[in-house]
Amino acid sequence: MDLWSNLALGLSVAASPENFVFCLLGCLLGTLVGVLPGIGPVTTVAMLLPLTFSFDPVSGLIMLAGIYYGAQYGGSTTAILVNMPGEASSVVTAIDGHRLAQQGRAGAALGIAAIGSFIAGCVATVLIALAAPALGAVALQFGPAEYFSLMVCGLVAAVVLAHGSVMKALAMVVLGLLLGLVGTDVNSGVRRFTLGYPQLAEGIDFVALSMGIYGIAEIARNLEGRDETRAVRTRIGSIWPTRRDLVFCLPAIFRGTVLGSILGVLPGGGALLAAFAAYTVEKKIARPPRHFGEGDLRGVAAPESANNAGAQTSFVPMLTLGLPSNPTMAMMIGALMIHGITPGPSVIRDKPEMFWGLIASMWVGNLMLVVLNLPLVGIWVKLLQVPYRFLFPSILVFCCIGAFAVNGREFDVYVLAVMTVVGYLCAKLDCEPAPLILGFVLSPIMEENFRRAMLISRGDPSVLISEPLSLAFLLAALALLFVLVLPAVRVKREQALQE
């Protein structure tokens, strides 16, 4: 069968000694940094991104993917042990997970999270192997109009998921799109918005942008009037869940996996929505329900499985359509582009060893996480006690070197500084940065397709709605917006009074 031969090809790439080491290294580093309190998965990936550039694309990407799962797992560990979720998708894990930790059952929670994630990872890997080629084949038929509308739909969907005001999130997308246009216009060769700096001819450096926004701006925010030092004094307990725990959680793990896999594929979905949905479902169908929120293992198992499944299936739209569903996927696209690969439907056809190698490495990486993390949890707990005053200078130094090393020029460090200010301002004004990153990454492809669509139709914008698929994407985007904007536009008095 095609599927098996493809997976075999992938395994042969992923299990090569070299790539195996990269995967291991990625998982380890990702967990190591992700576990540190105050450093979420996105920051982790942004910080470690430059490490992967000196390797060949396949190995670099495999390592980056490893960093991503590792960071996510590390984030859950922090959420469970100190109730400090590094990112939104582990907020739900913290609810029951931290309760369990307070009851002295942190070990059980960590163990079930690892096992749930592993099961979810296995299922999601097979699902990706099945779905991605099909999706890629469909996407190959897309013309520029369809492509443009798909991007619009994806960006709108991403906005929907950002919490807070829809208008602000939309504005962040547009700002990201504009920032993405800085540099030489491919069609005319004219330099745009470079302000006379030749270093901007190839655009704003992606690493500097993401490090500024997710790395340094975040430090500045964290340091403002924060009094830290939380000691972790929880007993971990046995890591291996008992048979009873496992049987008790297995249905929740599978439900979480299914939900997560589906939601992860949707643009704007990814891990976040998956975790929330899985938790809500479990809470609804759990019998007896009263334990939820007070330390129910299923409240850890389901969202953790879902968020891992979602994290993995979110690779599907990224690899096959070039559509990132979350900031981490945007960074993956950034990394691919630095290696000279434009993600899109042709990747599967042109670079099968990379595509299948990456998918197989996901499975390998998940296995490693279980094998590594259960015994190493003692070390992670120690890391949790590292105070922030040691962490932020480290982040600072790594971001400086990272931004500098990509092109070996000081200019990118100044870009990093400017992006820090932008990121800081946006964060202060409650504007989520994720839509900006997505817009930034998509902008060149969007413009290209928009131009081509208009060129073919001789400037008639109705081509966007006369092509049925394109119309469908735009209608979906419109429907999403409509649902969200309606209540937001009405100025609700009570909402205003809440302050």
Added chain:
Amino acid sequence: MIASKDVWAGLMFIAFAALFAVAGAKLRLGSAGVMGPGYFPMVLAGALALLGLGILGRAVAVHIVAGGARKLPLLESARVRIDPRPLLVLLVALVVFALLVGRAGLVLTTLLVAVIGSFAGTGVRWPQMLMLAAFLSALTYVIFVAALAMPLPVWPRGW
């Protein structure tokens, strides 16, 4: 609070839109059929300005409905609490890195940047901080130079 931040957010987006519009004013627009380099950016800048106006307008409307009833002046309610010190210290550290790294090399620069950066936090403890800086400097050498063999300036020039 939500509304008052929106006043500034709206203004910020309008400012960004204006910035891009001005910086791109000389770019040829072309027509919808044959777009010049300025077409897409101008569409986006326009959209950003509209969104900014929308955010601002909504915030003002909220203010009139809610805050206005309490006789609050608009801009006073728009004040956002900012403690600029950490941000400024971090920015100084970044600039120092950019200025020095080419001349003084990676090892010394990271040492200095870690020391400067530490002042972004409160309550600097010198011995610990110096040890951290030395550790980071050594770590970056091991990772970026020894392990990854990146072509970076390591030692001060001329040594």
